[in-house]
Amino acid sequence: MDEVCTGGRGRAIPPRVMEMKTPGRRRPLAPRIALGVLVALAALGAGHALLWRAMAAEIEQGFATWVQVRRAQGWRVDHAAPVRAGYPLSAALILPNLRIEGGEATLPGGFVLQAERAVLRVALPRLDRLRVEMPGAQRLRIGDDEYRFAADTLVALVPLEGGTPPRGGEVLAERLRLSTPAGPMAVGSARATLDTSSTATEGEAALEVTATAEEIDLPAAPGGRAAAFGRRIAAFGAEMALSGPVPPGRFPVVRAESWRDAGGTLEVKSLSLRWGPVGATAAATLALDEGLQPMGAGSIRLTGAAEALDALAEAGLVGRRAAATARAILPLMSRPNPAGQPEVEVPLTIEDRTLAVARIPVLRFTPLAWPAPDRER
Template structure:
């Protein structure tokens, strides 16, 4: 005989139920109070983090604004003329940024030293998350530089100067340029991309590590110089250019340009080019050289050039009238005798000694080009 449990017995909490009988049991509900506490704690922590970040951003932009104001005050005390619109803050949350519009900076003109004027539609000073160790100065919109009465308007898709913030030995100052278009007195110039590293203490190899120096490293591509017989001969675009340069010697005191140049020469000043590489039309090669100033304060020096495509380049220069026809034939004869095919293959290359003496550039003792003399009577800045 089957046993059953009446509904009334179930409502009475099991009175009358037979021991051992199976009954329906509901699972316990999750603790809602604990979940609410966890969510509330997470929100509080997130709010504190946002508030701390906002406070740090406010402090950083304030420090940038104060630093910019101090710099302007110091330059004005030195005689500079600086004007701009009131600064504005921005960049949150990934950068601390201060920007100013309608900037005009003019250095004072002194005896034998021309003033320099720089105008920019907008300048931005920032410390951004990708590079928190550098202070970046970016120029937006049209710009204009005036040197000795000559105006050079230009604009770039990117024109950024990065200055290291670390004290003591620090990375170099970097200038990153992309999409540059400028109008020089000789004509328009374009540059696809370039990167310049400036080492004020001289980080590149140089003759004497103990001597004061300034080192510079340049990498550029897609350079279109103003139209000239040289561009007509070799091509409108320099595909690639890289160079390391070191200026060795103490910087002389202020004075007339000729006196400063003579003082630098007498102190043993040297301009070193440890490495230079060029790819321009039929010409592809690398060089190294060292220059100083002669008694007439004109550059003189020696170096070596290793180049491929030299015969075609010399022929193009001769057709453009830049090299005398007889000199071109002599150089081509020398090139044929000295050309060697590299062990790794490729076009024949030739290595030539170069010299610059009395304004004449020669290769393997064959005169090539006559250089225009430097006029030291012009004010500095021109």
């Protein structure tokens, strides 16, 4: 039989009632766990909201500082009221109707950039990198030339370093469409990286640039001929380094003269091109001559050299007699490359604003115009 306890008045108390009244009985764990989870989620959400606000405020303050510096340099920066966005996965600042105007000290006539909107974004987990996105239609005027452009993706990635201005960055573009003074053109994909060093000494790189592009459709030329080798460039690549130090100063022409006199050079480490029947890789070292015009020497390796000569002669860029002479000696200079194609390696020079390949002039450049100091004042 179950034992029976009696109450104060002698009445029997069933065992189950005794168990319910036993002191120290713990409550079920499930409600306590659920409450703890809710509190933790609320604290996490509040902390994330505070972090997002801090990130958005830092982006806004950083942009305001950049604008102040540029305006102090004589630039004009205008935009509509900025809007914070991106919560919860990123902190973003949207700048509608952005207009940046300046650069008269560097470019004749300066430049004007107009964007439907620009988006400055920092996204988790890359809090050390700023994304500058430019969706929609944009317009760029350089001097008297105007370029309208839009892309499926147009993004600049800028590393953020505490207390110091960015030393470089990267630009990515996908399906870029441009309207140029020569006509419409398009680029399937492009990528460019830039790295600078303000402490570069003589012989060290003060500026390094790497660029690649694919599926470049050139503007159509008069008469339906876009270029000597066809309208589409299949691929282009370049890797260059500008030796330092770059002299300080306000006037570009004075800085260029000082850089030239100090033995400054632009090293084209590699230049590659696949255009119609032609494949080319080149390397060269360039400098400035007495007239502050580019000069230099290097070498180029060509596949499809015979087709290139025919196209240049057809376009009128090379005289037919010079093309015939070069075509006659090509077999003597050709060697098979790893793919078994005939390849020619020839010297190239740039002198007196003329590019010559194997001493054959193929292109004459327009003079490089430097803004005069009296105009910049």
